[in-house]
Amino acid sequence: MRRLAASLAVFGAAAVAFAFLLLPIVAIFARVPPGRLVDQFSSSVVTDALVVSLKTSALAQALILVLGTPAAYLLATRRFRGRAVAITLVELPLVLPPAVAGIGLIAAFGRFGLLGEALSALGVTLGLTQAAVVIAVAYVASPLYLRQAIAAFEAVDPDVVAAARTLGAGPARTFFRVVLPLARGGLAAGEALAFARGLGEFGATIMFAGSLQGVTQTLPLAIYQEFAVNFDVTLAMSALLVVVSAALLLALKVGLQWQPSRRTSRFLFAPSS
Amino acid sequence: MRRVALLALVLLAAAAGTAVAAGPPLTIFAAASLTDVFPQIDAKERYSFAGSNQLAAQIRQGLPVDVFASANVTLPDQLYAAGLCTKPVLFTGNTLVIVARKGNPDHLHGIFSLTEPGLKIVMAAKGVPVGDYTRTVLGKAALSDLVGKAVSQETDVREVLSKVALGEADVGFVYATDARTVQGQVAVFAIPPRFQPKVNYGACAVKASPNLAAAEAWVQRLRGAAAQSKLLAAGFLRPGR
Numbered sequence: 442m443r444r445l446a447a448s449l450a451v452f453g454a455a456a457v458a459f460a461f462l463l464l465p466i467v468a469i470f471a472r473v474p475p476g477r478l479v480d481q482f483s484s485s486v487v488t489d490a491l492v493v494s495l496k497t498s499a500l501a502q503a504l505i506l507v508l509g510t511p512a513a514y515l516l517a518t519r520r521f522r523g524r525a526v527a528i529t530l531v532e533l534p535l536v537l538p539p540a541v542a543g544i545g546l547i548a549a550f551g552r553f554g555l556l557g558e559a560l561s562a563l564g565v566t567l568g569l570t571q572a573a574v575v576i577a578v579a580y581v582a583s584p585l586y587l588r589q590a591i592a593a594f595e596a597v598d599p600d601v602v603a604a605a606r607t608l609g610a611g612p613a614r615t616f617f618r619v620v621l622p623l624a625r626g627g628l629a630a631g632e633a634l635a636f637a638r639g640l641g642e643f644g645a646t647i648m649f650a651g652s653l654q655g656v657t658q659t660l661p662l663a664i665y666q667e668f669a670v671n672f673d674v675t676l677a678m679s680a681l682l683v684v685v686s687a688a689l690l691l692a693l694k695v696g697l698q699w700q701p702s703r704r705t706s707r708f709l710f711a712p713s714s
Numbered sequence: 715m716r717r718v719a720l721l722a723l724v725l726l727a728a729a730a731g732t733a734v735a736a737g738p739p740l741t742i743f744a745a746a747s748l749t750d751v752f753p754q755i756d757a758k759e760r761y762s763f764a765g766s767n768q769l770a771a772q773i774r775q776g777l778p779v780d781v782f783a784s785a786n787v788t789l790p791d792q793l794y795a796a797g798l799c800t801k802p803v804l805f806t807g808n809t810l811v812i813v814a815r816k817g818n819p820d821h822l823h824g825i826f827s828l829t830e831p832g833l834k835i836v837m838a839a840k841g842v843p844v845g846d847y848t849r850t851v852l853g854k855a856a857l858s859d860l861v862g863k864a865v866s867q868e869t870d871v872r873e874v875l876s877k878v879a880l881g882e883a884d885v886g887f888v889y890a891t892d893a894r895t896v897q898g899q900v901a902v903f904a905i906p907p908r909f910q911p912k913v914n915y916g917a918c919a920v921k922a923s924p925n926l927a928a929a930e931a932w933v934q935r936l937r938g939a940a941a942q943s944k945l946l947a948a949g950f951l952r953p954g955r
Contacts, residue, residue, distance in 0.1 A: 551880060551882055552882060553880065553881040557881075568881075568882030569834060569836070569877070569882050569883060570865075647869075647873075649882075650866075651867075651868065651877060651882075651883075652839070652866055652867055653865060653866050654867065656865075657866065658867075665869065666839055668768065668771050669765065669767035669768045669770070669771045669841055669869075670767070670841055672771070672774075672775070
């Protein structure tokens with residue numbers, strides 16, 4: 442009897458947790474009929490925000506991949522003093538409140554910021570421009586990629602790398618032909634996480650980049666602004682972000698489940714399978 | 715089930731009874747421009763400050779609010795027409811000013827210097843009261859082109875103010891009372907009276923409020939001598955000029 446009560450309580454708690462997490466998402470789709478939801482996409486606010494979001498995300502993620510991948514590889518493979526501190530510092534923006542990130546970006550890259558004068562001398566003003574959106578997105582999203590990429594590179598068997606080197610592959614060839622393919626699943630998972638976080642970026646963007654339709658107004662900013670204007674449009678954009686986020690989550694799961702090292706060995710030792 | 719509901723009601727009534735005696739803090743949704751002055755008028759209540767149109771949308775979506783104080787009369791009038799709040803009461807007024815970066819590095823002088831090319835102008839979005847007033851001013855001054863040249867359309871007046879105060883934007887349109895809160899951090903230019911819109915603030919009690927009587931009394935108190943003297947001291951104007 443007591444065991445039954447206990448298992449009922451556990452089941453009940455699980456049901457509440459499940460319902461709590463899913464209800465807001467279901468509600469977004471349940472509030473208005475899907476047809477009317479789709480109709481909202483003809484609104485220029487939605488299409489402009491979608492274009493701005495995709496463009497800035499693509500640029501920010503390209504920056505993250507190009508700069509973040511070597512950084513993560515370095516942190517994963519080199520042993521040096523202060524490495525743990527460096528890894529922790531790289532992760533810091535991850536736990537920073539977005540508003541603090543926004544203030545930090547203004548204090549660093551704003552016109553009166555640390556680099557403001559140097560940037561002005563080059564004729565560059567970042568605040569309230571599309572470049573500011575890219576910077577804000579890259580800043581808050583990159584730690585997610587870096588963390589996952591460091592783990593992925595650390596998981597690459599150093600013996601395999603050593604073997605490639607002894608077999609005559611140069612460092613670049615080893616990296617691109619051996620390390621990168623082996624770490625690909627983890628890197629993709631990290632990138633999916635970073636993309637999702639970047640797509641949802643709000644606080645740092647609205648503070649550093651402002652909000653202008655077609656220029657700096659990303660989907661989350663448009664959702665915030667349209668909330669006061671047209672709730673249906675807000676729901677439609679929210680629904681869109683739910684779908685995209687769900688797809689990214691799925692990609693993340695697939696990426697993480699992919700075990701390239703096992704595959705490689707299976708291929709090496711049992712080509713028939 | 716009915717007994718549970720009844721019990722809940724009794725408990726609720728008891729809680730409400732004791733709370734009324736103690737004076738429950740009201741939840742007051744107020745225009746961002748009232749951020750500094752409302753807590754001076756009454757420090758006991760719970761405030762949420764934002765663009766009035768954001769707050770009105772939240773009230774429409776059923777958030778538990780007792781009082782709505784808007785930077786225009788249109789939004790509370792709409793809620794009143796929808797049966798969501800009591801008849802709005804005009805309680806104060808304001809004027810618009812132009813704020814520029816500290817020290818006026820762009821050598822601006824009033825509204826007609828805003829046509830200078832390359833100037834980073836910020837304003838509030840359409841639908842935000844101060845955004846609508848800004849469009850009225852620009853319309854009257856035959857400068858409506860500037861609306862399309864703004865580098866950012868903000869969601870409330872304090873966002874406009876901080877963009878200029880932090881130096882990210884060159885110039886913005888805010889209320890005279892907002893400019894006073896960052897004295898020394900921005901340069902302020904008056905807008906000639908002939909371009910000024912009629913800025914009146916309307917407040918109403920939200921009908922769904924469980925503290926409707928207290929909410930209505932609070933709205934009426936805004937017109938009282940104590941509240942009016944605080945508002946005037948902060949630079950607000952008598953309502954309904």
